Amino acid sequence: MPAFDGLPKISSFTDEAVLRPEIRALLDLVEIVVPENLQENVEEVKRAPFSQPVRVVIRTKAGGEYEHTVRDFKGTPANPGTRQDHMQKLADCLAGFATRAGVEAIAARVEGAKGTVGDLMSLLSGDKADVTSKAGVR
Numbered sequence: 001m002p003a004f005d006g007l008p009k010i011s012s013f014t015d016e017a018v019l020r021p022e023i024r025a026l027l028d029l030v031e032i033v034v035p036e037n038l039q040e041n042v043e044e045v046k047r048a049p050f051s052q053p054v055r056v057v058i059r060t061k062a063g064g065e066y067e068h069t070v071r072d073f074k075g076t077p078a079n080p081g082t083r084q085d086h087m088q089k090l091a092d093c094l095a096g097f098a099t100r101a102g103v104e105a106i107a108a109r110v111e112g113a114k115g116t117v118g119d120l121m122s123l124l125s126g127d128k129a130d131v132t133s134k135a136g137v138r
């Protein structure tokens with residue numbers, strides 16, 4: 001979970017990660033309320049489900065209240081991720097499959113729109129050392 005792991009990674013969502021006692025303890029503290037205008041049967045929500053605002057309210061035991069609304073999630077056209085964001089996500093997704101140089105080579109292929117999906121798949125179809133050599137990285 002991001003609050004415990006920093007940025008969310010694939011490993012943040014494994015059964016082992018979400019079943020940690022400190023994560024389970026949070027479940028009793030969370031209540032999800034979906035307002036009528038954001039119900040899944042509303043046409044605008046059906047048309048653009050990820051374009052709807054999300055409001056988070058935190059109420060403390062001491063009576064404090066903190067509120068924040070997110071209208072444009074990170075990674076949407078209105079709030080695009082940076083190259084660094086994309087590289088971190090790609091490196092996380094390819095952990096155990098590609099070296100850092102291999103990740104960079106794959107990113108260069110995608111960013112330059114050179115090659116095909118098959119070419120990219122071939123970059124992943126070997127051991128870590130092979131990924132780098134197939135991508136032309138030395």
